[in-house]
Amino acid sequence: MPAKIIMLPSKTLEHTRLIKIPQHYDAHEAFRHTTGLIAGVEEENPDCTWDDIAEALEEHGFEVVNYIMGPEIG
Numbered sequence: 001m002p003a004k005i006i007m008l009p010s011k012t013l014e015h016t017r018l019i020k021i022p023q024h025y026d027a028h029e030a031f032r033h034t035t036g037l038i039a040g041v042e043e044e045n046p047d048c049t050w051d052d053i054a055e056a057l058e059e060h061g062f063e064v065v066n067y068i069m070g071p072e073i074g
Contacts, residue, residue, distance in 0.1 A: 005065060006030055008038075013069055017050070022061035034062065 004021040021030040034057065041048050041056045054064050 004030070006034060008034065015050070016069075017054075018065040018067050019057060020063040020065050030062075033060070 006019050008017040010016045037056050038053055041053050
């Protein structure tokens, strides 16, 4: 079965993240769950970093995916 991923957008490309979704989540549920986890981390610690968010996601079965953003096609 192909991997399901979700892109966590950012105002800057270097802060955009890809997350592999656990197989038991559908896309809509994964989106709601990731946004809830991120909001929880930010609420608990307003000075949180990406590492804090990634740790919370990984604790719930999500996996951070390393990727290379290619050149702009224009």
